[in-house]
Amino acid sequence: MKATQITGRLWVLRDAEGNLYNDIDTDMIFHNRYLHITALAQMGQYTLDNLKGWEDFALRAQAGDLIMAGRNFGSGSSRQQAVDCFRALGIAAIIAESFGAIYKRNAINSGLPLIAFPELSKYGVRFQTGDTVTVNFVTGDVLRNSAEPFQAQPFSKVQLAIYEAGDLFEYGKTAES
Template structure:
């Protein structure tokens, strides 16, 4: 199945002043106290469990929801659980101005869409992207629509490689298909 179009409700990871939170590291996303958990389904309940103001995220998130967050999301360690916890909650994608290098690789290798956007910082600041808004995302073209507020914006389209790995559901399956 071609997975190019996504539609869902967004969570804007902002602080009390409404600013996008920057440099959210892997310990805030998935604390090292839970690294011993190996079953993906059990990781969801710890997502953002160490991020001030967002500890109840796993209870609020619905399958298909999307996350908008600040720059350098996923800084720090190489733990795969910081990606897997969102897969477990069936969060459909994350949009940020930038990601930590290893986090980005881990997400791509897991077939989880992580998308970069130059626009989201400004749009959040202007109040044009708010938690609860319904948005459509075309991961291939990068075209997005805020259905709630009726305007379009852009994310950087997935690279060919990222899209190919994503379509088959991860690096291992992608490798198998190459053969």
């Protein structure tokens, strides 16, 4: 059984104006010039390298880190690498106001925790890169620097079941047995 509450260092993806980045598409996350790459180990290095101001993210991120972004994170193509590159880096969770539909499914099925935080447009200013953030997948509780609580959406039932199993394949095995 995997941990349903995690704590990690936060990266807040902001644009040049200092606002939470909206509409980060799959070409910004994992550019199409790398689509021939299918080995997980090779994907991490290219993460966000087409997102203005965040080209060197892969060098700065560490396993266990969390990411925060604005609306519609992962819009665009269905490419698996846009989810897997974060898994390759060991990113523990992505918190965003909302996610692209296919991206959300891909992440759920791959066991990458996505936290939908609908009120982030209001509270996003309170979060800074380097904050220590705790997220509970079951309750949706988000805690900033052990002090400031926020409410995000809890995992759906199927999302939690797949996450706890590991991924869609492991989940499939548990469902059958």
